[in-house]
Amino acid sequence: MSLLRLAGRPMLASMFVAGGLQSLRRPEDVAPVAEPIVRPVADRVPVLPDRTEQLVRLNGAVHVVGGVMLGLGRCPRLAAVALAATLVPTTLAAHRYWDAKDPSDRAQQRIHFLKNLSMMGGLLIAADDTGSAPSLLWRGRHAAQDLRHDAHLVQRSVRAAARPAVRAGGIRARLCV
Structure with a gap:
């Protein structure tokens, strides 16, 4: 203080x-x-x-x-x-x-x-006066922004991991036919 x-x-x-x-x-x-x-x-x-x-x-x-x-x-x-x-x-x-x-x-x-x-x-x-601590509104906004950023990273990771799996599945389907 x-x-x-x-x-x-x-x-x-x-x-x-x-x-x-x-x-x-x-x-x-x-x-x-x-x-x-x-x-x-x-x-x-x-x-x-x-x-x-x-x-x-x-x-x-x-x-x-x-x-x-x-x-x-x-x-x-x-x-x-x-x-x-x-x-x-x-x-x-x-x-x-x-x-x-x-x-x-x-x-x-x-x-x-x-x-x-x-x-x-x-x-x-x-x-x-918040006493140099962020207000609840500021914390809520930044928490929502962090969640959106994390969700975007998860989405990119899932897409990146899914591409090789889709390719492998397509190759396996061709070989099994």
Whole structure:
């Protein structure tokens, strides 16, 4: 593993672990801000809990688990995708700068919105990072290419071995008649 991955993943994960722990411990602090986003989502997805505090805790748990996994390098691509998916509603709920009336509050929320957008970019890069190992798609394509090549070699070998046998069979047929 490169030094950049070794240092970069925990640095990226730290914000999620800290924020997730806060959401797990005190969901009532975040619930009023999350309510405008949580209601429409909870109404459309029946498997999600009905109470906003429960969804805030669930989101916090995903942030903690995903952050720890990303930071430790355990299933980092999956962890990055999970964190990116949960970052969208978090950002839309907490940093609605377009709704802020006060110019200083608007500027502050815009900064947080762009910070989350930057973190989303980092997570998408982490989700695409194979750690210098070929992806499953690449491995599958090359395995299929190798199989086609091997099949072609077998076909050529069978044809090359069959020619003398055909000739010998033709000569034997002439002699036996």
